Amino acid sequence: MVHEKSCGAVVYRKFHGNTEILLAKHVKSGYWSFPKGHVEGGETEAQTAAREIMEETGIDVFVDTGFRETVTYSLRKDIKKTVVYFVARAKKNKELIPQSSEISELRWVEIDQAWKFLVFENDREIIGKAKAFISLMKH
Numbered sequence: 001m002v003h004e005k006s007c008g009a010v011v012y013r014k015f016h017g018n019t020e021i022l023l024a025k026h027v028k029s030g031y032w033s034f035p036k037g038h039v040e041g042g043e044t045e046a047q048t049a050a051r052e053i054m055e056e057t058g059i060d061v062f063v064d065t066g067f068r069e070t071v072t073y074s075l076r077k078d079i080k081k082t083v084v085y086f087v088a089r090a091k092k093n094k095e096l097i098p099q100s101s102e103i104s105e106l107r108w109v110e111i112d113q114a115w116k117f118l119v120f121e122n123d124r125e126i127i128g129k130a131k132a133f134i135s136l137m138k139h
Contacts, residue, residue: 001079003081005084006036006082008084009053009086010067010127011035019135025105025107027101033118037052056099060090063087064137069129070085071122
């Protein structure tokens, strides 16, 4: 069995008093989820998440390692994938630039509306936990 590991984050920003999160529509699957990608070299999980977010969206983030959730699933019978998610705050309101080979669309969505876009229960659970974590933070 092949084991793959990816890291990503629930990227958020405060916008007109609301908390919005960044959703990415992935080219291969066509599903909305969070920016994420494979660990490379000697990267830490947080470094991987920040790099992948920059590559897939064009924005720089502060990764908060105080929030760490892991999801494991099987892509096929012979591939098991583990994804580590953090919470990350967008540093600036910059233009979103989707990495065309990976992401077909990027969208800021109010956190309470995000579940409407998400197909997988794991992603919906991550949103709920991330919302609770973000609400406790001082901005």
